[in-house]
Amino acid sequence: MYRHIQALQQVSRRTLSTSALRQVENKVPHKQKHFQEDNGIPIHLKGGASDAILYRATMALTILGSAYVIYELVCAAFPKKKE
């Protein structure tokens, strides 16, 4: 009975700990080579196309947001009078 429990412990330890970790391979050397390429691209865009998409979305929100703040400010400064 005890040997069964031991075997179960070993199997679960192996499947839970090592296989879950073994699936993650070390991509750091690959990333180091990619980001050290001398192509003049700034760091915030150097990752690839998804960087550009995220940057454009962020900048769009920045500009839209700034415009909306000014709009709300103007609305708050000149409230509509009821007749």
Add this chain to the structure above:
Amino acid sequence: MAHQAHAYHMVDPSPWPLTGAIAALLLTSGTAVWFHFHSLTLLTMGNILLLLTMYQWWRDIIREGTFQGHHTPPVQKGLRYGMILFITSEVFFFLGFFWAFYHSSLAPTPELGGCWPPTGIITLDPFEVPLLNTAVLLASGVTVTWAHHSIMEGERKQAIQSLTLTILLGFYFTFLQGMEYYEAPFTIADGVYGSTFFVATGFHGLHVIIGSTFLAVCLLRQVQYHFTSEHHFGFEAAAWYWHFVDVVWLFLYVSIYWWGS
């Protein structure tokens, strides 16, 4: 890239300081618009912009340090000074709320009944959930130290296990504190007792969430082999922050929960 003849880091031009500043503008004006005109649009935009800025800015720092090798010893020294100064500023932030608590509780006004806790306030038993919370955070301090030693000794699996345990303890604290907030017999509107209690513990809880998030990012990085046994400052910064959060709780527990009950 042998373009520089010094060990310092001259960063690439970046849009994130601007987007972060605009996020702050949207958050502050959004709060005002919410209060006066009941619209959450600006506030929501501000939060999204803040999250986008934080994600991309810190992603870029990881790229600059881990992938480009810019975090040389002098640069790392600067980062250490920076984190220490930031945590010091947070200490002063909490000091203000402790000042408020002691101001009101050391000389309770006649309106409160001339006593502390004020008349009518049913306090929480410091030896129930608050004591458990203390044990949880102290234990998490041990596990985060275990994680650090594991990283320094190159024990990958142990580092992942102990870091995960630390984060789980952080979540457990947040969950327990959430339950306490729900079940508490007093609210933030219950005079100066409620104000000092919920503002001080509330900001502390927010810092636990921030610290847990920081540690979670470190866990992801540890799994992805970012940390070496000699160079893992991101983790050290997270561990310092976590110890700070733990110490603040100890002061909260002794002052507000125990002495103040």
